[in-house]
Amino acid sequence: MIAYAIRRLLISIPVLIVSSFLVFAMIANSGDPLEALRVTNPPTPPETIALEAKRLYLDLPWYERYWVWMNNLWHGEFGPSVNVRENINTEVWTRLGVTLRLVLVAMLLALILAIVAGVTAAVKQYSKTDYTVTFFGFLFLATPTFWLAILLKEAGITLNQIDGDPESRMFYTYGDRSVFLDDPTWWNKFTDVAGHMILPTVSLALITFASWSRFQRSSMLEVLGSDYIRLARAKGLRWRKVLTKHALRTALIPLTTVTAIDFAGLIGGAVITETIFGWAGMGQYLIDSVTTRDVYALMAWLLVAGAIVVLFNLIADLLYGVLDPRIRHD
Amino acid sequence: MTKQLETVNKADTVAEFTVKERSQLRIIVTRFLRHRLAVASLITFLLLIVVAYGGAALWKYAYTDITPDNSQPPSLAHPFGTDGIGHDNLAQVLRGLQQSIKIALMVALIATVIGTTWGATAGYFGRRVDNLLMRLADVVIILPAIAVAAALASVGQGSWFTIALIIGVLASASVSRVIRGVVLSLREQDFIEAARALGASDFRIIARHLVPNTMGPLIVNATILVAVGILAETALSFLGFGVREPDVSLGLLINQAEGAVRTRPWLFYSPGVFIILIALSINFIGDGLRDAFDPRQTRVRQ
Numbered sequence: 001m002i003a004y005a006i007r008r009l010l011i012s013i014p015v016l017i018v019s020s021f022l023v024f025a026m027i028a029n030s031g032d033p034l035e036a037l038r039v040t041n042p043p044t045p046p047e048t049i050a051l052e053a054k055r056l057y058l059d060l061p062w063y064e065r066y067w068v069w070m071n072n073l074w075h076g077e078f079g080p081s082v083n084v085r086e087n088i089n090t091e092v093w094t095r096l097g098v099t100l101r102l103v104l105v106a107m108l109l110a111l112i113l114a115i116v117a118g119v120t121a122a123v124k125q126y127s128k129t130d131y132t133v134t135f136f137g138f139l140f141l142a143t144p145t146f147w148l149a150i151l152l153k154e155a156g157i158t159l160n161q162i163d164g165d166p167e168s169r170m171f172y173t174y175g176d177r178s179v180f181l182d183d184p185t186w187w188n189k190f191t192d193v194a195g196h197m198i199l200p201t202v203s204l205a206l207i208t209f210a211s212w213s214r215f216q217r218s219s220m221l222e223v224l225g226s227d228y229i230r231l232a233r234a235k236g237l238r239w240r241k242v243l244t245k246h247a248l249r250t251a252l253i254p255l256t257t258v259t260a261i262d263f264a265g266l267i268g269g270a271v272i273t274e275t276i277f278g279w280a281g282m283g284q285y286l287i288d289s290v291t292t293r294d295v296y297a298l299m300a301w302l303l304v305a306g307a308i309v310v311l312f313n314l315i316a317d318l319l320y321g322v323l324d325p326r327i328r329h330d
Numbered sequence: 331m332t333k334q335l336e337t338v339n340k341a342d343t344v345a346e347f348t349v350k351e352r353s354q355l356r357i358i359v360t361r362f363l364r365h366r367l368a369v370a371s372l373i374t375f376l377l378l379i380v381v382a383y384g385g386a387a388l389w390k391y392a393y394t395d396i397t398p399d400n401s402q403p404p405s406l407a408h409p410f411g412t413d414g415i416g417h418d419n420l421a422q423v424l425r426g427l428q429q430s431i432k433i434a435l436m437v438a439l440i441a442t443v444i445g446t447t448w449g450a451t452a453g454y455f456g457r458r459v460d461n462l463l464m465r466l467a468d469v470v471i472i473l474p475a476i477a478v479a480a481a482l483a484s485v486g487q488g489s490w491f492t493i494a495l496i497i498g499v500l501a502s503a504s505v506s507r508v509i510r511g512v513v514l515s516l517r518e519q520d521f522i523e524a525a526r527a528l529g530a531s532d533f534r535i536i537a538r539h540l541v542p543n544t545m546g547p548l549i550v551n552a553t554i555l556v557a558v559g560i561l562a563e564t565a566l567s568f569l570g571f572g573v574r575e576p577d578v579s580l581g582l583l584i585n586q587a588e589g590a591v592r593t594r595p596w597l598f599y600s601p602g603v604f605i606i607l608i609a610l611s612i613n614f615i616g617d618g619l620r621d622a623f624d625p626r627q628t629r630v631r632q
Contacts, residue, residue, distance in 0.1 A: 012468070014465070016472070019469045019470075019472040019473055022469070023473060023477055023481075026477065026482070030480070030483075138613055139606070141609070141613055142557070142608075142609035142610035142613055143605075143606055143609075144564050144565060144584075144602065145565065146565060146568045146581075146585075147584060147602040147605065147606075150584070150591060150598070271569065272565060272568070286474060286476060286477070287569065290474075291480065301474075302472070302477075305472075306472040309471070309472055310468070
């Protein structure tokens with residue numbers, strides 16, 4: 001299994017290189033990163049523009065710029081950002097932390113919801129509970145993330161205004177933390193950050209929960225219909241014990257792999273939730289770097305997000321092998 | 331005498347086969363029709379298409395028309411209200427519906443055709459070819475749609491087809507994985523061996539034997555892809571990387587209404603409800619099709 005894992009990780013290196021090359025080629029050739037400097041009023045002196053171009057290696061053809069980037073990367077540098085004040089290395093890790101905070105909590109919430117809902121729906125198939133869970137699963141599956149997020153945000157604002165006092169608020173609807181705190185004690189900081197998390201995590205969790213609960217329901221149904229469950233019941237084991245010890249354990253296996261893969265996808269892609277709630281996370285970084293044609297920042301995003309996708313796909317496959325002894329990797 | 335006997339025999343045979351022979355397609359259609367929710371969803375979806383195209387043609391305002399009534403709440407003259415400039419919101423939503431459905435169907439078509447060819451080739455040839463094609467799938471899956479859409483925005487002038495092509499090609503990588511999995515298990519079966527023994531070419535085996543046998547998962551996948559396409563397109567348009575002004579898409583409409591949820595809620599809710607309606611009906615159709623192709627999956631005996 002270790003040999004298999006190492007082989008998979010080695011294969012992923014050329015995969016990351018090829019996709020970074022493709023994205024670099026596309027973005028480097030599709031716009032001018034110094035556009036903003038050229039249209040300022042009063043006009044930016046040409047020497048400044050020339051210096052900026054030099055700093056960003058724009059005097060080289062794009063494929064040479066890619067090579068320069070690879071060289072920088074070899075020395076642990078992600079390269080110069082279009083934004084002079086920004087250091088890509090520190091920026092990307094800070095943002096990864098912000099996104100992780102959002103995604104981890106949202107996934108945990110979604111996971112608990114999905115398992116409870118999915119298992120209940122399967123055990124009581126074709127009951128009212130089942131239909132309710134199925135209905136909401138399908139509804140959230142069909143709801144656009146951005147629409148739900150705006151809806152929750154507006155609901156939050158309405159609830160904040162309900163008591164007529166503009167100073168008080170229950171929900172924070174913008175940013176991942178307050179810019180300024182009156183009394184920055186440890187506890188105040190914590191509640192401030194937690195308060196900012198409520199709406200974004202709930203909206204992300206509801207969307208994620210939808211497909212997971214469907215998934216959990218069908219895997220639980222499959223297990224409940226299998227012979228060994230019938231045997232367990234025939235032996236006279238209590239139903240509750242059969243459910244928790246025999247059925248649930250097996251039925252959780254498929255969800256673990258789905259969780260691992262979806263988690264990886266969300267790290268680079270909680271784009272919409274971050275945009276609407278104004279979180280400076282990875283998704284915002286992707287949008288910002290694409291719109292400003294900040295190709296080195298985009299490359300840093302791609303490497304981090306891509307590496308996580310590769311890693312978690314591998315973890316998903318390995319987990320499957322560990323949890324289900326019928327599957328072996330060699 | 332012999333003649334009489336013959337007629338009797340014939341009558342016997344007719345009587346014997348009262349159970350009609352049913353084709354595979356027939357069975358699937360019957361099973362699908364039994365799924366009431368799926369049939370209702372299919373009708374809803376078809377109605378939505380009719381409303382999007384027929385309604386837009388019949389409605390008195392075009393989506394580009396600017397009426398003197400701006401920021402009007404829903405009324406008889408403007409059932410969905412108007413926006414800040416004076417566009418009739420119903421005309422805009424209908425146009426958005428057309429664009430979004432068109433893109434979603436094209437996404438499903440592109441992703442299915444490319445993904446099936448890709449996956450079937452990889453699964454059938456195995457080894458080197460498989461390895462290469464699946465690593466290519468890994469590469470494509472990592473590509474961020476936003477970056478690709480932004481880079482190609484200037485190429486296709488942001489037309490609906492460019493957007494469909496981008497989403498479709500990116501989605502085809504995951505389709506190829508699904509189809510590859512199915513083909514891998516089919517490849518080892520006897521009828522493929524038999525076809526090979528008869529001297530069928532690789533292309534013939536893939537096109538005549540493997541692809542038709544993946545039809546079940548393929549059609550279900552294509553249906554789900556329509557829903558994926560709608561959600562991906564509206565999300566891209568919402569973020570400003572999809573359909574652009576002056577054209578209209580449901581996602582773009584929601585983007586423009588984001589700042590006015592409080593003051594002009596009709597602009598925000600109407601496109602959203604249509605996205606949900608389409609995606610919901612597509613998902614139910616997909617569910618019905620899945621049951622029709624593979625009844626084992628849902629009817630579990632307890």
